Amino acid sequence: MVDILLYLVERKSYFLLCHKPLMEIFEGMKTRSLRDIRPIIDENFHREFDVDLEGEILEWFDSNLEIVLDISLVDQAMNVERKSELAILFARWCSYSEWRCWDARLFLYVEPIIGRKIEDVDEFLEYSIWSEFALELMNLVSTEYSESVISDWMGRREKLGETMEPSEDPRILPTMAAHRLATESLQEFLKSVQNEGNSLLIGREFLNSQLWKFDKLSMAEQVGVNR
Numbered sequence: 576m577v578d579i580l581l582y583l584v585e586r587k588s589y590f591l592l593c594h595k596p597l598m599e600i601f602e603g604m605k606t607r608s609l610r611d612i613r614p615i616i617d618e619n620f621h622r623e624f625d626v627d628l629e630g631e632i633l634e635w636f637d638s639n640l641e642i643v644l645d646i647s648l649v650d651q652a653m654n655v656e657r658k659s660e661l662a663i664l665f666a667r668w669c670s671y672s673e674w675r676c677w678d679a680r681l682f683l684y685v686e687p688i689i690g691r692k693i694e695d696v697d698e699f700l701e702y703s704i705w706s707e708f709a710l711e712l713m714n715l716v717s718t719e720y721s722e723s724v725i726s727d728w729m730g731r732r733e734k735l736g737e738t739m740e741p742s743e744d745p746r747i748l749p750t751m752a753a754h755r756l757a758t759e760s761l762q763e764f765l766k767s768v769q770n771e772g773n774s775l776l777i778g779r780e781f782l783n784s785q786l787w788k789f790d791k792l793s794m795a796e797q798v799g800v801n802r
Contacts, residue, residue, distance in 0.1 A: 578675040579699050582776035583767055584789075585614040588669040589774065593662065593798075597651075598644040601636050604629045613668060619763060620672035632664050649798065659784035659794035666776040666789060674764045676757060678779065684758055687727045688712060688720065700777055702791045709765040721758040725751055 591612065592600065603609035607629065616622045636642070639657055648661055667673075676684070678696045685704070686693055688711045698704050712720060728751075729739055741747045768775050778787040785795035 576677045576679050577780040579678050579681060580776075580778045580780070581674045581705070581764065582667055582670040583617070583672050583764065584666045584774040584776050585669050585671065586772055586774045588612050588614060589666050592665040592669065593649050594647045596645050596647055597636075597642055600632070600648075601644065604632045604636075609668075614671050617672040617767075620674065620760070622670060622673055623667060628664065628668050632661070632668070635661050635664060655795050655798065656783065656785050658798050659787065662789075662794050662798050663776070663778070663784055663787055666774075670776065671767070671773075672764060674761060676761070680754075680757070683728055683731070683754070684724055684761060687723055688715075700779060700782075700786070700788055702775060702777065702788055705765070705768065705775060705777065709768045712762050712765055715762070717759045717762050720762050721755045724758045725754055728754060 592609075600609070607625070610625050613625065635657075639653070639661075642651055642653060648658065648665070651658060678699060681696075681699050682693055685699075685708055689704070689708055693699075693704075715723075732739060738744050739747060767773055774790050776787065776789055785793060787794045789797040
Protein backbone atom coordinates (compact mmCIF):
# COMPACT_ATOMS: atom_id res chain seq x y z
CA MET A 576 0.00 0.00 0.00
CA VAL A 577 1.10 3.56 -0.67
CA ASP A 578 0.05 6.86 0.84
CA ILE A 579 -2.23 9.41 -0.75
CA LEU A 580 -0.83 12.86 0.09
CA LEU A 581 -2.87 16.03 0.57
CA TYR A 582 -1.37 19.49 1.10
CA LEU A 583 -3.33 22.65 1.89
CA VAL A 584 -1.55 25.35 -0.12
CA GLU A 585 -1.62 29.13 0.15
CA ARG A 586 -2.20 30.00 -3.49
CA LYS A 587 -0.76 33.54 -3.39
CA SER A 588 2.63 32.39 -2.08
CA TYR A 589 2.74 29.50 -4.53
CA PHE A 590 2.20 31.70 -7.58
CA LEU A 591 4.73 34.18 -6.21
CA LEU A 592 7.40 31.47 -6.26
CA CYS A 593 6.34 30.27 -9.70
CA HIS A 594 6.93 33.75 -11.14
CA LYS A 595 10.20 34.58 -9.34
CA PRO A 596 13.45 34.28 -11.33
CA LEU A 597 15.00 30.96 -10.41
CA MET A 598 18.20 32.66 -9.27
CA GLU A 599 16.18 34.35 -6.51
CA ILE A 600 14.75 30.96 -5.52
CA PHE A 601 18.19 29.35 -5.53
CA GLU A 602 19.78 32.10 -3.43
CA GLY A 603 16.76 32.27 -1.13
CA MET A 604 16.95 28.56 -0.35
CA LYS A 605 20.71 28.73 0.22
CA THR A 606 20.45 31.71 2.57
CA ARG A 607 17.14 30.62 4.15
CA SER A 608 15.69 34.04 3.30
CA LEU A 609 12.51 32.61 1.74
CA ARG A 610 11.28 31.15 5.01
CA ASP A 611 9.32 34.36 5.61
CA ILE A 612 6.95 33.63 2.73
CA ARG A 613 5.94 30.22 4.06
CA PRO A 614 2.41 30.43 5.47
CA ILE A 615 2.01 29.98 9.22
CA ILE A 616 1.81 26.29 10.00
CA ASP A 617 -1.42 24.81 11.29
CA GLU A 618 -0.16 23.42 14.59
CA ASN A 619 -2.73 20.62 14.52
CA PHE A 620 -0.98 19.00 11.55
CA HIS A 621 2.40 17.88 10.37
CA ARG A 622 4.32 20.00 7.88
CA GLU A 623 7.73 19.36 6.39
CA PHE A 624 10.61 21.18 8.05
CA ASP A 625 12.05 24.23 6.31
CA VAL A 626 15.54 22.78 6.16
CA ASP A 627 14.37 19.51 4.58
CA LEU A 628 12.45 21.24 1.79
CA GLU A 629 15.28 23.70 1.21
CA GLY A 630 17.54 20.70 0.71
CA GLU A 631 15.14 19.07 -1.76
CA ILE A 632 14.79 22.26 -3.78
CA LEU A 633 18.57 22.77 -3.91
CA GLU A 634 18.98 19.14 -5.01
CA TRP A 635 16.54 19.86 -7.85
CA PHE A 636 18.75 22.75 -8.96
CA ASP A 637 21.84 20.52 -8.82
CA SER A 638 20.09 17.98 -11.07
CA ASN A 639 18.88 20.54 -13.62
CA LEU A 640 21.93 22.57 -14.54
CA GLU A 641 20.57 23.50 -17.97
CA ILE A 642 17.92 25.85 -16.56
CA VAL A 643 18.01 29.59 -17.24
CA LEU A 644 18.41 31.18 -13.82
CA ASP A 645 17.31 34.71 -14.71
CA ILE A 646 13.77 33.68 -15.68
CA SER A 647 10.97 32.07 -13.66
CA LEU A 648 9.84 28.46 -13.56
CA VAL A 649 6.75 29.21 -15.65
CA ASP A 650 8.92 30.65 -18.44
CA GLN A 651 11.41 27.79 -18.56
CA ALA A 652 11.51 25.84 -21.83
CA MET A 653 12.29 22.48 -20.28
CA ASN A 654 11.00 18.95 -19.74
CA VAL A 655 7.47 19.11 -18.28
CA GLU A 656 8.15 16.33 -15.78
CA ARG A 657 11.10 18.18 -14.25
CA LYS A 658 9.18 21.44 -14.34
CA SER A 659 6.33 19.74 -12.49
CA GLU A 660 8.77 18.41 -9.89
CA LEU A 661 9.80 21.93 -8.91
CA ALA A 662 6.20 23.17 -8.98
CA ILE A 663 5.29 20.43 -6.48
CA LEU A 664 8.19 21.49 -4.25
CA PHE A 665 6.96 25.08 -4.42
CA ALA A 666 3.44 23.97 -3.44
CA ARG A 667 4.79 21.95 -0.52
CA TRP A 668 6.83 24.97 0.57
CA CYS A 669 3.67 27.09 0.52
CA SER A 670 1.53 24.62 2.46
CA TYR A 671 -0.08 25.15 5.84
CA SER A 672 -0.48 21.47 6.54
CA GLU A 673 -0.19 17.94 5.22
CA TRP A 674 -2.47 14.92 5.60
CA ARG A 675 -1.62 11.42 4.41
CA CYS A 676 -3.22 8.01 4.52
CA TRP A 677 -2.86 4.54 3.03
CA ASP A 678 -4.83 4.56 -0.20
CA ALA A 679 -6.72 1.37 0.75
CA ARG A 680 -8.06 2.95 3.94
CA LEU A 681 -9.57 5.87 2.06
CA PHE A 682 -12.35 3.68 0.68
CA LEU A 683 -13.47 3.17 4.27
CA TYR A 684 -13.24 6.88 5.09
CA VAL A 685 -14.92 8.31 2.00
CA GLU A 686 -17.50 5.85 0.63
CA PRO A 687 -19.94 5.95 3.59
CA ILE A 688 -20.11 9.75 3.42
CA ILE A 689 -20.54 10.32 -0.31
CA GLY A 690 -22.96 7.40 -0.51
CA ARG A 691 -21.49 5.60 -3.48
CA LYS A 692 -18.83 3.04 -4.30
CA ILE A 693 -15.44 4.23 -5.49
CA GLU A 694 -14.35 1.96 -8.32
CA ASP A 695 -10.65 2.75 -8.50
CA VAL A 696 -8.03 4.09 -6.11
CA ASP A 697 -7.00 6.65 -8.73
CA GLU A 698 -10.25 8.50 -8.02
CA PHE A 699 -8.57 9.75 -4.87
CA LEU A 700 -6.23 11.77 -7.10
CA GLU A 701 -9.15 13.83 -8.41
CA TYR A 702 -10.02 17.20 -6.89
CA SER A 703 -13.72 16.59 -7.54
CA ILE A 704 -13.97 13.73 -5.05
CA TRP A 705 -12.32 15.75 -2.28
CA SER A 706 -14.51 18.76 -3.00
CA GLU A 707 -17.64 16.58 -2.90
CA PHE A 708 -16.44 14.84 0.25
CA ALA A 709 -15.61 18.13 2.00
CA LEU A 710 -19.08 19.49 1.28
CA GLU A 711 -20.71 16.37 2.73
CA LEU A 712 -18.54 16.57 5.85
CA MET A 713 -19.76 20.10 6.54
CA ASN A 714 -23.08 18.55 7.58
CA LEU A 715 -21.47 16.31 10.21
CA VAL A 716 -19.81 16.94 13.55
CA SER A 717 -16.43 15.25 13.96
CA THR A 718 -17.68 12.55 16.34
CA GLU A 719 -20.58 11.73 14.03
CA TYR A 720 -18.23 11.23 11.09
CA SER A 721 -15.67 9.14 12.96
CA GLU A 722 -18.35 6.95 14.52
CA SER A 723 -19.98 6.32 11.14
CA VAL A 724 -16.63 5.21 9.73
CA ILE A 725 -15.94 2.90 12.65
CA SER A 726 -19.43 1.43 12.38
CA ASP A 727 -18.91 0.80 8.67
CA TRP A 728 -15.50 -0.76 9.36
CA MET A 729 -17.02 -3.11 11.95
CA GLY A 730 -19.76 -4.10 9.51
CA ARG A 731 -17.22 -4.91 6.81
CA ARG A 732 -15.24 -7.08 9.23
CA GLU A 733 -18.35 -8.96 10.27
CA LYS A 734 -19.30 -9.64 6.64
CA LEU A 735 -15.87 -11.18 6.18
CA GLY A 736 -16.44 -13.37 9.23
CA GLU A 737 -13.76 -11.64 11.28
CA THR A 738 -14.05 -11.23 15.02
CA MET A 739 -14.73 -7.94 16.77
CA GLU A 740 -13.63 -9.25 20.16
CA PRO A 741 -10.43 -7.55 21.39
CA SER A 742 -9.61 -10.66 23.40
CA GLU A 743 -9.46 -12.65 20.18
CA ASP A 744 -7.67 -10.04 18.07
CA PRO A 745 -5.39 -7.57 19.92
CA ARG A 746 -5.21 -5.33 16.84
CA ILE A 747 -8.88 -4.31 17.02
CA LEU A 748 -8.62 -1.54 19.62
CA PRO A 749 -5.45 0.07 18.19
CA THR A 750 -6.96 -0.04 14.70
CA MET A 751 -10.18 1.52 15.94
CA ALA A 752 -8.21 4.29 17.64
CA ALA A 753 -6.21 4.88 14.45
CA HIS A 754 -9.41 5.18 12.40
CA ARG A 755 -10.86 7.66 14.88
CA LEU A 756 -7.72 9.81 14.89
CA ALA A 757 -7.39 9.75 11.10
CA THR A 758 -11.02 10.65 10.41
CA GLU A 759 -11.10 13.47 12.94
CA SER A 760 -7.92 14.98 11.50
CA LEU A 761 -9.15 14.54 7.92
CA GLN A 762 -12.38 16.37 8.67
CA GLU A 763 -10.46 19.21 10.30
CA PHE A 764 -8.04 19.38 7.37
CA LEU A 765 -10.79 19.58 4.76
CA LYS A 766 -12.58 22.44 6.50
CA SER A 767 -10.09 24.83 4.90
CA VAL A 768 -10.19 23.40 1.37
CA GLN A 769 -13.18 25.51 0.38
CA ASN A 770 -11.63 28.74 1.69
CA GLU A 771 -10.85 31.37 -0.91
CA GLY A 772 -7.10 31.70 -1.30
CA ASN A 773 -6.35 28.04 -0.60
CA SER A 774 -5.59 25.26 -3.05
CA LEU A 775 -5.32 21.50 -2.64
CA LEU A 776 -2.23 19.64 -3.82
CA ILE A 777 -3.04 15.96 -4.32
CA GLY A 778 -0.49 13.24 -4.93
CA ARG A 779 0.65 9.74 -4.11
CA GLU A 780 3.97 8.19 -3.19
CA PHE A 781 5.98 7.26 -6.30
CA LEU A 782 3.52 9.06 -8.62
CA ASN A 783 4.95 10.80 -11.69
CA SER A 784 5.15 14.52 -10.98
CA GLN A 785 3.05 15.41 -14.03
CA LEU A 786 0.10 13.44 -12.62
CA TRP A 787 -0.10 15.22 -9.28
CA LYS A 788 -3.09 17.57 -9.04
CA PHE A 789 -3.21 21.24 -8.09
CA ASP A 790 -6.93 21.66 -7.55
CA LYS A 791 -8.62 20.50 -10.78
CA LEU A 792 -5.50 20.59 -12.98
CA SER A 793 -2.68 18.08 -13.29
CA MET A 794 0.70 19.61 -12.52
CA ALA A 795 1.61 19.27 -16.21
CA GLU A 796 -1.46 21.36 -17.07
CA GLN A 797 -0.92 23.74 -14.18
CA VAL A 798 2.63 24.72 -15.13
CA GLY A 799 1.39 25.26 -18.66
CA VAL A 800 -1.48 27.46 -17.49
CA ASN A 801 0.89 29.48 -15.32
CA ARG A 802 2.88 30.32 -18.38
